[in-house]
Amino acid sequence: MHRPKYFTPNEVSLHNTIGDIWVSFLGKVYDLTPLVNEYKGDVLIKPILECAGKDISHWFDPKTKDIQTHVDPLSGCIKYYTPRGRFVHVPPPCPRTDWANDFETPWWRDSQYEVGMLSGKTRWIRIINTLTSQEQRLEVCSEETMNEILQRYLYYNSHATGYTWKHNCVTLDMSKTLTENGIPDEDEDFYNSRIDQDLFTQSICLYFNDDLTEM
Structure with a gap:
């Protein structure tokens, strides 16, 4: 479908x-x-x-x-x-x-x-390339899977498929959404606590696979 x-x-x-x-x-x-x-x-x-x-x-x-x-x-x-x-x-x-x-x-x-x-709700995330130390802040749709977020990130790194995507050292399931991968949307909590959510954006780390077939 x-x-x-x-x-x-x-x-x-x-x-x-x-x-x-x-x-x-x-x-x-x-x-x-x-x-x-x-x-x-x-x-x-x-x-x-x-x-x-x-x-x-x-x-x-x-x-x-x-x-x-x-x-x-x-x-x-x-x-x-x-x-x-x-x-x-x-x-x-x-x-x-x-x-x-x-x-x-x-x-x-x-x-x-x-x-x-x-999108019924968008989210901001930080994508950190551990190989180059480059960081990109990205607005994504909460309904999107990690693979769809990867497609967005290709604009900034055309070799993004050659990396393993992790959050808190756990490899992400690229067929699932951020929430399904255990990355909660804390915007409402930050708002109720009057905390600047921009200072606590969830981060995803990319680890290079060193596989030339992915390039």
């Missing part, structure tokens, strides 16, 4: 231009760049552009997974609630003959735009 890719809110926020626009909602991350290109110049794309790189879960009803609704005070009818203005694929408040409704699925229900999951 295919495992989804997880993203931090910060990673989503970096995609905030008209040529590269991501949003997140209801726990998922969407690349709406193709949608924006398709409706380029249309005023109905403006609310999406204004929220580029942000979480827009408040636009949706978590139960129905559809746009929030309200009762129109004038007509008494249930209509979509779009306080930032009507946007693409939302029908007009009143019947109109010029509204193009030939799309098959509204974009918020279209899986073609999904690129992954939004």
